[in-house]
Amino acid sequence: MHLSRRILVTGALSLCALPLVAACGGGTTSLAGSDSGSGSGSGSGSGKGGSIVIGTANYSENEILGNLYAEVLKQAGLKVTVKANLGSREIIIPALQHGDIDLLPEYQGSLLLYFDQNATQSSSDEVQTALAAKLPSGLKILPPTTAEDADVFAVTKQTAEKYGLSSLSDLAAHNGQLVFGGPAEDKTRQVGLAGLKSVYGVDFKGFKALDADGPLTKGALKNGDIDVANLFSTDADIATNNWVVLSDPKHLIPAQHIIPLIRADKADDQVSAALAKLNSALTTADLTKLDSQVDTDHQDPETVAHTWAKAHGLAG
Structure with missing residues (x-):
């Protein structure tokens, strides 16, 4: 049974220090024992035939996206581990910074407001530029997909x-x-x-x-x-x-295109080129259908991601 989309773990869990997340609350929030997919969990540089550890938040859409990232990276020759359902940003972004994971599927506007709660940028280009300037050292964002979930x-x-x-x-x-x-x-x-x-x-x-x-x-x-x-x-x-x-004429809600948030030491040409294959291929309509397959039809996120990626020539 998969968690509903964007149900976030907050409160006590957000105060826990990694890697001791498992001791702070119930559910699958530990960075250990939450793998899916295949490959090594090494935190060393990717390189040709290297490895990437993908983390996802604890809602089904993010797990779908994490598995889509895994499909294109595996096709590019990397070993991939998916650590799913790790919790909210208060859990997974520190995990990324500490090197426990290497890559996250993120959303432009929400991520910008996480790093700068006073941000007012709304268009995709404005948000992307502002976000790049606010990222902590060691982290990098890659270009966004066409798909948006706002x-x-x-x-x-x-x-x-x-x-x-x-x-x-x-x-x-x-x-x-x-x-x-x-x-x-x-x-x-x-x-x-x-x-x-x-x-x-x-x-x-x-x-x-x-x-x-x-x-x-x-x-x-x-x-x-x-x-x-x-x-x-x-x-x-x-x-x-x-x-x-309800329409938003004053642009309260910022753009929320899907973007990869990655450790800078993992964002080499091989990884960047593989993830870029999703940029135009994955549309909002596609993402809506994939969400429905998991949330309404109760299909497995990994299977749904693989089927879509294979149909679009992005998986073997």
């Missing part, structure tokens, strides 16, 4: 019609009337209540801390327990349920 704020069709909602700008006319739901982190995040207040002047009647684009949030939206939900743009349930995604 935060969205959605309401049911009935709520949209009742309150006349089509844009985030429309929410302020109903301050104190609507309930917002999403992950607990939304209470303080810029792409959450803080930004909706500062950018759009929105005050909600209440906030319900649920999960990140998971069954709790989507169930609460369906049942009317919340009025506005933080979801993700590649979620096929949005179209299935005819939910209305």
